[in-house]
Amino acid sequence: MMTTVQTNEPQRIHPYKFTLWVGMGSIVMMFAGLTSAYVVKKNQSSWLEFDLPRVFWFSTIVILLSSVTIHLAAKAFKARDMGRYRTLITVTAALGVVFMLMQTWGFFELDARNIALVGPKSNSAASFLFVITSLHMLHVLGGVIALLVIFARAHSVKVKSYSSMPIQLTATYWHFVDILWIYLFIFYNWIG
Amino acid sequence: MSNEAVLHAHSDAAAHDAQGGHHHEHHHHETFISKYVFSQDHKMIAKQFLITGMFWAVLGGLMSVLFRLQLGYPDTTFPWLEDILGKWAKGGHISPEAYYALVTTHGTVLVFFVLTAGLSGTFANFLIPLQIGARDMASPFMNMLSYWFFFAASIVMLSSIFVETGPFSGGWTAYPPLSALGDASPGSKTGMDLWLISMALFVVSQLLAGLNYISTVLNMRTKGMSMTRLPLTVWALFFTAILGVLSFPVLFSGFILLIFDRNFGTSFYLSDIFISGVGALPNEGGSAILYQHLFWFLGHPEVYIILLPAMGMASEILSVNSRKPIFGYMAMVGSMFAIAVLAFLVWAHHMFVTGLNPFLGSVFVLLTLLIAVPSAIKVFNWLTTLWRGNIRFTPGMMFAIGFVSLFISGGLTGIWVGNSALDIHLHDTYFVIAHFHIVMGVASMFGMFAGIYHWFPKMYGRYLNNSMAYIHFWVTLAGAYLIFWPMHYEGLAGMPRRYYDYSIWESFKQFAELNRFISTVAIIVFAVQLLFLFNFFYSVFKGRKVTVQNPWSANTLEWTTPIRPGHGNWAGEIPEVHRWAYDYGKDGKEFIPQTTPVGADESHH
Numbered sequence: 001m002m003t004t005v006q007t008n009e010p011q012r013i014h015p016y017k018f019t020l021w022v023g024m025g026s027i028v029m030m031f032a033g034l035t036s037a038y039v040v041k042k043n044q045s046s047w048l049e050f051d052l053p054r055v056f057w058f059s060t061i062v063i064l065l066s067s068v069t070i071h072l073a074a075k076a077f078k079a080r081d082m083g084r085y086r087t088l089i090t091v092t093a094a095l096g097v098v099f100m101l102m103q104t105w106g107f108f109e110l111d112a113r114n115i116a117l118v119g120p121k122s123n124s125a126a127s128f129l130f131v132i133t134s135l136h137m138l139h140v141l142g143g144v145i146a147l148l149v150i151f152a153r154a155h156s157v158k159v160k161s162y163s164s165m166p167i168q169l170t171a172t173y174w175h176f177v178d179i180l181w182i183y184l185f186i187f188y189n190w191i192g
Numbered sequence: 193m194s195n196e197a198v199l200h201a202h203s204d205a206a207a208h209d210a211q212g213g214h215h216h217e218h219h220h221h222e223t224f225i226s227k228y229v230f231s232q233d234h235k236m237i238a239k240q241f242l243i244t245g246m247f248w249a250v251l252g253g254l255m256s257v258l259f260r261l262q263l264g265y266p267d268t269t270f271p272w273l274e275d276i277l278g279k280w281a282k283g284g285h286i287s288p289e290a291y292y293a294l295v296t297t298h299g300t301v302l303v304f305f306v307l308t309a310g311l312s313g314t315f316a317n318f319l320i321p322l323q324i325g326a327r328d329m330a331s332p333f334m335n336m337l338s339y340w341f342f343f344a345a346s347i348v349m350l351s352s353i354f355v356e357t358g359p360f361s362g363g364w365t366a367y368p369p370l371s372a373l374g375d376a377s378p379g380s381k382t383g384m385d386l387w388l389i390s391m392a393l394f395v396v397s398q399l400l401a402g403l404n405y406i407s408t409v410l411n412m413r414t415k416g417m418s419m420t421r422l423p424l425t426v427w428a429l430f431f432t433a434i435l436g437v438l439s440f441p442v443l444f445s446g447f448i449l450l451i452f453d454r455n456f457g458t459s460f461y462l463s464d465i466f467i468s469g470v471g472a473l474p475n476e477g478g479s480a481i482l483y484q485h486l487f488w489f490l491g492h493p494e495v496y497i498i499l500l501p502a503m504g505m506a507s508e509i510l511s512v513n514s515r516k517p518i519f520g521y522m523a524m525v526g527s528m529f530a531i532a533v534l535a536f537l538v539w540a541h542h543m544f545v546t547g548l549n550p551f552l553g554s555v556f557v558l559l560t561l562l563i564a565v566p567s568a569i570k571v572f573n574w575l576t577t578l579w580r581g582n583i584r585f586t587p588g589m590m591f592a593i594g595f596v597s598l599f600i601s602g603g604l605t606g607i608w609v610g611n612s613a614l615d616i617h618l619h620d621t622y623f624v625i626a627h628f629h630i631v632m633g634v635a636s637m638f639g640m641f642a643g644i645y646h647w648f649p650k651m652y653g654r655y656l657n658n659s660m661a662y663i664h665f666w667v668t669l670a671g672a673y674l675i676f677w678p679m680h681y682e683g684l685a686g687m688p689r690r691y692y693d694y695s696i697w698e699s700f701k702q703f704a705e706l707n708r709f710i711s712t713v714a715i716i717v718f719a720v721q722l723l724f725l726f727n728f729f730y731s732v733f734k735g736r737k738v739t740v741q742n743p744w745s746a747n748t749l750e751w752t753t754p755i756r757p758g759h760g761n762w763a764g765e766i767p768e769v770h771r772w773a774y775d776y777g778k779d780g781k782e783f784i785p786q787t788t789p790v791g792a793d794e795s796h797h
Contacts, residue, residue: 015330019407022437026399030441033489037449037482041460046477118456120474127458131448 020169024176027139031132031180038128038192048123050115052188053106059099060185063140066095067178074171077164086154089167092174093147100137100144107133129188136184139177146170230340232332233759237339238318239651242644244346245310246725252301257718259294262286264711266695280358288692292361293379295690297353299364300387302633304394305349307498309342311640312436315501316405316429318647322750323423325414325767327760330407334400341397345390352386360387363690365487368461368480372453375470384454388447395440395447402440405433414749416769420525421786423748423773424518427525428504431532432497439493439536446486453478481546488539495632496535500528502639503570503599506592508773509646510574512746513589514581515782517774520573527566534563544612545619553612560610567603571596582777586744587661588646594669595638601673602631605680620690623683626676634672641668644728649743653756654735660727664720671717678706747785748773 041047073088107117107130116122117130150166231237258277261270262285269284280290317335321328329335352359361379362370370376371384409422409430422430449460453475461483462475511518518524540548540556548556574596583589605627608614618624641664648656687700694700694707742751749769753761767787775784779795 013411015407015411018411019330019334019403022403022406023399026403026437026441029438030445033442033445033486034448037445037460037486040482040485041479044477044479118452118458120457122458124459124477127452127460131452131458135448 014165016165016169017172020172024173027176027180031135031184034128034132034135035184035187035192038132038187041124041128042192046123048115048125050110050113050125052129053109055102055106055109056185056188059102059106060181062095062099062102063178063181066092066099067175069095070171070174074164074167077167082154085167086151089147089151089154093144093151096140096144096147096174100140103133103137132184136177136181139180143170143174143177146173230336232328232336234317234321234328234332234335235651235757235759235761237335238314240339241309241313241317241342244343245306245314246728248301248305248346249310249721250725252298252306253718253721255294255298255301257715258286259291259298260711260714262291262692263694264708266693289358289361289378291692292363292377292690293358293383296361296363296379297349297359300360300391301349303364303494303498304391305342305346307633307636307640308398308436308494309394311636312429312432312497312501313339313342313401314640315425315505315643315647316401316433318651319425319750320405320408320429321412322650322753322757322761323426323748323773324409324412324417325749325769326408326412327762327766329404330412331404335404338397338400338404341393341400345393345397348386348390348393352383352390355382355386357381357383359383365484365491366450367487368450368453368478368483369465372450372461373467373473374454375467388451388454392444392447395444398436398440402433402437405429406437409433414766414769417749417786420522421769421772423504424507424521424524424528425501425504428500428507428528431528432500435493435497435500435532435535439490439497442486443490446483446490449486450483481543484543484546485539488542489536491542492539493535495628496531498632498636499599499639500531502595502636502642503528505639505643505646506574506595507570507577508748509588509592509642510577510596511774511776512646512744513584513586513592514578515584515776516577516581517776517778518573519576519579520569521772521774523569524573527569530566531563534559534566538563541610541612541615544615550612557610557612561607563610564603564607567599571600571603586645587656587658587665588642590662590665591638591642591645594665595635595642597669598630598635598638598672602627602629602635606631617686618683620688621683622679622687622689625689626679626683629679630672630676634676638668641665641724646744647750648728648731649738650750650753652732652735653738654731655738655743656731656735657727660723664724664727667720668717671713671720674713675710675717678710682706742785745783747775747783749786752785752787 069088070092073085073092076082076085076088110117110126110129115126117126147170150170153166227233228236231240258273261273270281271284273281273284273286277286277290280287280293286294317329320326349359357378359379360366360371360383361377362384366384366387370380371387374381374384409426413419413422449458452458453461457475459475459478461480462473462478463480464472464474464476466472507518507524538556538560540552541560544553544556578593605623609618609624609627645656645661648654682700682703685699685703687694687703695704738755741753741755744751749767752767754763769786770789771784771786773786775786776782778784779793
């Protein structure tokens with residue numbers, strides 16, 4: 001691990017990017033902790049088996065789509081096609097919001113099926129799903145806020161920004177929360 | 193951003209002088225707020241961590257004095273206790289609730305606020321940029337945030353001491369159900385809420401700090417500073433940061449589930465247990481052991497988060513003051529790597545008596561005892577570094593040697609408690625108290641003191657007073673052994689920890705005198721720490737001034753900066769590194785700084 005960064009070449013990874021990667025590693029550890037707790041708990045008594053909300057399938061498609069749009073946005077920025085760039089990050093942020101709404105809808109769907117997420121009647125199977133999914137939503141929300149910040153910058157008339165670092169960082173993070181959700185989705189359905 | 197300036201300085205040597213001048217001038221325009229409060233200078237942030245850590249050390253130490261009074265003098269009343277503690281010490285006698293609150297807060301504060309934030313917060317901030325040759329951290333802003341999150345955590349924790357129901361009192365590990373049920377004890381109410389908020393803020397602080405340390409060490413090293421030329425302090429702080437970044441999030445996830453159990457009625461940890469006065473809980477199927485797994489997955493790496501910085505600083509100080517290269521540099525790095533990996537694989541040795549599968553237990557015994565190997569390598573290397581050296585007994589050196597002594601004494605008992613069969617008898621006794629206080633608590637405090645005495649001239653441009661330092665050292669070392677050594681005997685006799693009063697137990701009445709002795713020594717040792725504090729603050733303002741750039745004749749880069757370095761550390765160009773940090777007594781030269789190019793006639797190292 002360390003030997004790869006030993007070289008003193010001028011083309012080293014930017015410290016901000018590197019910090020983001022380490023930060024994502026620590027987020028991975030948090031979700032690894034939660035999903036392993038899920039596995040431990042599942043193997044103990046009184047675990048409620050239930051089907052995932054149907055809407056999670058659609059939200060998965062939405063977040064995958066948003067990864068495509070942010071990728072295209074980063075490409076558009078590099079090509080200095082600012083109009084296209086602005087549209088694409090707006091679409092990405094909107095897809096992020098739609099994703100969060102769909103997840104919330106999923107919680108209501110469970111509630112309608114009489115599966116309590118919290119409270120004294122709840123089973124920890126449903127509570128786990130709620131806590132882990134909500135935490136992931138908070139991370140998506142962080143990405144949406146980052147998008148709003150660079151969106152404001154893209155519309156600023158005073159300052160012209162040529163550094164692609166912000167959009168690159170946001171795109172990396174956005175792909176990360178996307179992959180994180182794919183992991184959680186696979187975990188809920190087939191592993192956990 | 194100043195980070196861009198840092199990067200710029202790295203790549204563009206030609207622009208250096210102009211930039212250095214700019215740096216220097218910039219500093220005269222700093223306001224009090226930007227220089228001392230919301231500073232982004234890693235050296236100032238280090239001092240903020242140090243002073244805050246000292247505040248907590250005094251408070252946490254004082255708490256231990258108070259509960260030692262109860263343990264040593266269970267039948268005596270101290271009217272002045274009621275004056276300072278009010279209803280918590282009615283009639284001059286610490287109440288059981290107050291006793292548990294004191295023990296819990298002492299543990300939380302010492303482990304997290306003093307020995308994590310105070311130790312690695314101080315020295316990682318101070319030493320990483322200075323020793324790798326960087327103008328500041330990768331992100332000075334995040335670094336500042338890290339301190340202020342710690343500060344906020346401190347305020348919340350401090351406020352919990354003053355709420356009506358008292359601070360949390362269920363032990364520093366905060367096991368449910370005591371931590372999950374408000375009805376369990378007075379401290380489990382508001383006190384626990386504040387404890388959780390404070391710890392959540394603390395985790396954020398540590399993550400921000402750790403990200404920064406890792407990215408700084410890997411990306412901001414000066415020209416020629418390859419990883420294998422890094423001083424061992426930086427290696428140790430680097431591994432510490434990796435441990436923190438990987439283990440604190442897991443603790444955080446444990447806390448999130450705890451918050452849901454406390455406030456939203458979920459059943460992660462709580463089951464249908466029966467509470468007197470409340471009845472059976474409505475919860476179903478929760479597992480308190482689940483919390484223990486999540487907690488100790490952080491909790492064990494946390495031990496090394498505390499210990500590794502002390503190890504790194506002791507290595508550096510022992511080598512500098514023995515005037516000899518560190519023995520087995522690569523073995524030191526390798527053993528720290530091994531410790532960092534093993535730290536994640538041994539957490540269940542804290543849980544041998546929770547009904548853990550004995551087969552699984554034996555795997556954890558094996559992995560735990562494996563830690564003895566890298567630890568023994570390190571001890572061997574420290575001793576061989578001292579062997580036949582021209583030892584200078586500076587206060588820093590004394591504390592570094594004291595660290596080695598304590599690490600050996602406490603490490604050996606680790607082999608006892610790491611054994612699941614012996615642990616059945618020793619678990620939750622004073623033997624465990626003795627073990628972890630010596631090997632992790634006092635040893636790391638010694639590492640911290642060694643670091644403070646050694647780098648004080650760099651931090652403040654003045655020296656600490658040596659006479660006071662020697663008194664501080666000898667009393668603390670003797671006191672540490674006198675306090676904790678007898679506890680091994682108490683623990684072997686089966687005396688459980690966390691009890692309020694042992695004098696009413698037939699089996700442990702015999703230890704009344706011994707307990708009184710331990711408490712007396714604890715008070716003396718605490719008083720000597722106040723002497724150290726006096727020495728520290730007196731010397732910051734009135735200490736003997738440092739007049740030479742490199743007072744210890746050391747090789748590392750921090751001693752090539754001006755005596756009182758400004759923000760940016762080096763006035764001109766960042767020096768280039770040509771060799772490792774440990775060329776002491778080589779080719780008849782007493783020391784060769786890292787910045788000296790390798791001569792043609794030099795023997796190979």
